[in-house]
Amino acid sequence: MQTSIITCCLFLLAQYTVGQQRINLWEQNNMPNTKGVILQDSIANERIYQVAEPRIQAFFTSSQENKHAAVLIIPGGGYARLAYEISGYQLAKWFNTMGMHAFVLEHHMPQSPDVITPHLAPLQDAQRAIRIIKQNAASWDIDIDKIGVMGSSAGAHLAATLSTWNQDVSAVGDALDNHDFKPAFQILISPVIDMGEFAHKGSRENLLGKQPTNELLKQFSLQHQVDAETPPAFIVHAFDDPAVPVKNSLLYADSLVTKGVSTSLHIFPQGKHAIALRNNPGSASQWVMLCEEWLIENEKL
Numbered sequence: 464m465q466t467s468i469i470t471c472c473l474f475l476l477a478q479y480t481v482g483q484q485r486i487n488l489w490e491q492n493n494m495p496n497t498k499g500v501i502l503q504d505s506i507a508n509e510r511i512y513q514v515a516e517p518r519i520q521a522f523f524t525s526s527q528e529n530k531h532a533a534v535l536i537i538p539g540g541g542y543a544r545l546a547y548e549i550s551g552y553q554l555a556k557w558f559n560t561m562g563m564h565a566f567v568l569e570h571h572m573p574q575s576p577d578v579i580t581p582h583l584a585p586l587q588d589a590q591r592a593i594r595i596i597k598q599n600a601a602s603w604d605i606d607i608d609k610i611g612v613m614g615s616s617a618g619a620h621l622a623a624t625l626s627t628w629n630q631d632v633s634a635v636g637d638a639l640d641n642h643d644f645k646p647a648f649q650i651l652i653s654p655v656i657d658m659g660e661f662a663h664k665g666s667r668e669n670l671l672g673k674q675p676t677n678e679l680l681k682q683f684s685l686q687h688q689v690d691a692e693t694p695p696a697f698i699v700h701a702f703d704d705p706a707v708p709v710k711n712s713l714l715y716a717d718s719l720v721t722k723g724v725s726t727s728l729h730i731f732p733q734g735k736h737a738i739a740l741r742n743n744p745g746s747a748s749q750w751v752m753l754c755e756e757w758l759i760e761n762e763k764l
Contacts, residue, residue, distance in 0.1 A: 483520055483521065483522055483552075485519075485521075486518055486519050486520075486521055486566075486595065487518045488516075488518055488519065488588055488591045488592060488595065489516075489517065489591065489635075493635045493636075494517075494635075495632075495633065495635055496578060496579050496583055496584055496587055498576070498577055499577070500577040502515040502575065502577055503515050509547065509548040509549065510540065510544040510545065511540075511545040511547055511569055512572070513572060513575060514569050514570060517569065517570050517571050517588040517591075518569050519566040519568055519569070519595065519596075520551075520552070520555070521566050522552070522556060522559055522565045522566070522567070523559075523603070524558075524559040524560075524562050524564055524565075526604070528559075528562040529562055530562035530563060530609075531604055531605055531609060532562070532563045532564070532605065532606065532609035532611075532763055533563060533565065533566065533603070533605045533609065533610045534558055534563055534565050534566070534612065535568055535589070535593060535596065535610070535611070535612045535622075535646065536550075536555055536558075536565055536566065536567045536613045536614070536618075537570070537612065537614035537615075537619070537621050538550040538567065538614075538618050539617050539618040539619070540616070540617060540618070541617050541663065541665040542572065542573050542666050542669035542670045543572060543574070544572075545569060545570075545618075547569065549740075550615035550618060550739065551567040552567060553739070553741075554567075554740055557751070561758070561764060562764070564603060564605060566592065566596060568588065568589060568592050570584070570585045570589060570621070571584040571587075571588055572585075572669075573669055581670065581671075581672065582670050582672075582679065583632050585621050586624055586625065586632055587632050587633045588633075589621055589622075589624070589625045589644075590625065590631070590632065590644035591633045591639065593610065593625065593645070594633070594639040594643075594644055595639065597610060597643065598642055608647050609647060609762075609763050610646060610647055611646045611647050611648035611650065611694070611763060612625055612626060612648075612650070613649070613651075614649075614650075614651060614652070614654065615652040615654075615738075616653050616654070616663075616666075616736065617663070617669075617670075619651040619652055619655060619656075620670075620683075620685070622649055622650075622651060623649060623654060623656060623685045623715065624683065624685060624688075625644070625645075625646060626645070626649040626694050627685050627690070627693050628688060629690075645692075645694065646694055647694055647763060648694050648695050648763050649695070649696045650696075650754060651712070652700075653699070653700055653701065653706075653712075653736055653738055654698065654700070654707070654711055654712055656684070656686055656715040657684050657686065657710070657711050657714055658675070658680045658683045658684045659680055659684055661708045661714070663706060663707045670683065671683060686714040686717070686718040689715070689718040689719055689721075689724065690722055691722050691723055693719065693724050694724070695724060695725040695726070695727075695761055696715070696716070696719055696725075696726050696727070697727045697729075697754055697757045698715065698716055698726065698728045698729065699712075699747075699750045699754075700712040700729070700734075701730075701731050701732070701733060701734030701735055701736070702730055702731065702733075703732065703733055703735055704734070704735055704736045705735060705736060706735075706736035707736060709730055712728060713728075713730075727757050729750060731743075731745065731747035731750070732745060732746065732747075733745045733746075734747040
């Protein structure tokens with residue numbers, strides 16, 4: 464009896480104090496797009512190379528500081544790995560200091576041996592993650608209109624896909640299907656956007672394969688998917704980025720503005736493909752302050 468009480472208390476503490484909690488996205492019998500292969504996590508050097516069970520890692524802010532907002536964070540890694548620490552957990556803890564709950568997505572890799580249709584797997588997990596956050600919004604004290612997404616590099620491509628695609632690829636016939644999967648805002652750091660001339664070739668090949676059709680290339684070139692219902696965007700890129708050309712952010716911002724979507728675009732002279740929470744060169748260090756002010760200005764914080 465005493466053991467049960469202690470276990471219950473620890474569970475409650477995990478729910479209501481600052482900390483991390485793992486939440487799997489799917490039940491064993493309802494995961495879509497799967498061959499049923501049993502996988503093991505593969506993790507090395509603060510990178511996840513294979514995800515056995517897609518999940519979100521929840522970082523809850525304190526009840527005293529809670530601003531009733533939340534963000535789904537998608538780490539970068541070229542759709543081959545997830546840099547979960549530098550573009551995931553560190554950012555989640557920063558959002559917590561602003562009074563926001565943060566959820567780090569650890570999604571299927573497109574080339575996972577478990578996946579049937581590679582290019583849909585990450586998006587299915589991302590849509591499901593948003594739906595889980597919305598389903599629990601009341602119990603987690605979150606305003607459903609203040610749930611957004613953030614991504615870095617290829618993670619920003621997935622965040623922008625989540626923000627622009629209207630196709631439901633994650634419905635499995637359970638109660639979560641009743642919740643919308645669109646975020647209320649998007650924050651993109653050094654984003655992969657284009658799958659054509661300005662593509663990051665590794666991300667394109669890992670997501671779409673070596674010989675993608677023209678239809679797939681256009682579907683996943685997200686400047687072509689923007690519409691008037693796409694959520695407001697905060698975009699950061701370095702002019703000297705050698706991996707993902709800055710033209711990706713420019714193309715996306717132009718499409719957003721053309722469709723009348725509020726957009727805050729920041730192109731910094733330095734930063735290469737390494738803009739992170741800290742240790743950014745020169746004026747790129749200001750993106751953190753600018754992002755927080757943008758969230759306040761857009762009434763998302």
